[in-house]
Amino acid sequence: MVVMIRNNLIYWYLPTTDKEIRRRGRLHVQTLTEGSERLQLQLPDTIYCFNLYDEPICKMAGRCVVPVFSMHKRFNAKTDRAEDDDVLLPHLGHSFDRLLFFPWHQKDPRAMLRATMQASMDTDCVRAQLAELSSRIPGAKLLDVGFSRNRKESWDMPKSYQRPYIPIHSHALYKFLINADGHVSSSRLGYIMQTNSVILKQRSPWIEYYYRSLVPGTHVLEYGPEDVLDLLIKYKDPKLDGELRRLANASQHFCAKYLTTDGKVRYTVRALQEYTQLYGDAMPALVQDVHVGPDRDLSPSDFETLMEMMRATKWRKDGGSSSSNDSSNGTSDGSSSLRRRRRSNMTDAVEAGVGYLPIRLAGQQH
Incomplete structure (x- = not known):
């Protein structure tokens, strides 16, 4: 999806007919519009590309010409x-x-x-491995794990x-709640962090924007299918009950403080800035x-114009712009060294600017 913001009005181009992807696009625009108005946040005049599919796109594409x-x-x-x-x-x-409390x-x-x-x-994904552990002793005494839906038609699920x-409102009935990756990181994590339960988060390279702010042993307990039973056996010790309650409390407070709709809108606006x-x-x-034109949905011709203008507008490590013929390091704009610099700078400048910790609101202490 290509989004243009001008004078706090959002225009977007999303040509796909995929209903789920279009739903995500509409919700992004709607929530950002309503949230920024409610919070009285000034959106920057900008143009950006937002990949609405689950998989990150830059590595698959070979490189991203713009962030x-x-x-x-x-x-x-x-x-x-x-x-x-x-x-x-x-x-x-x-x-x-x-x-959600219980x-x-x-x-x-369990x-x-x-x-x-x-x-x-x-x-043989982690979800299936956990379901297997839950289906037999000793795992059956420690786990209540299974699939409520099977979309893999080629698999005859046991x-x-x-x-x-x-x-979700009944999840709080359990002392421990498990989050396990799906195709990529599971957005279910935010839902279960709403509860006063202990969160077991899978050790995984997949992350969402806030994962690096979650401290293992403070907000969550990390696990793998190879050690999840040992972890649960360890925490059956009544002497560790206080630690579990502190974990559940910290996780729930993190969610309430940073993962609300308002918190996500603030984060998005800051990242775009x-x-x-x-x-x-x-x-x-x-x-x-x-x-x-007056329609907020950009036409294909609008999109082509935007992409051509974006390609002609370069950005540099110091945050300033340069023309397509400008090359501060003596290489052409198509050189691999400049592409590498752009790619590393993109993460450093934007994500480091936002910070690895969630953005604090005025007067808040982390």
């Missing part, structure tokens, strides 16, 4: 570097605006997960893997030069 926003990407915690050049934005189609001592002591088997997922659907600054004075001038 591209996505909802998921891979991050190597050992090297502290992203494996994808995409810049992360919140998925504005998910609402984490309520808190008395601690009345909670089911760890629960209700999942969907997506058509793109392998039958009956023991199938479990009834549990609505940092992104726009990479172009210096060129971006506002570019936006003002675009001629569009």
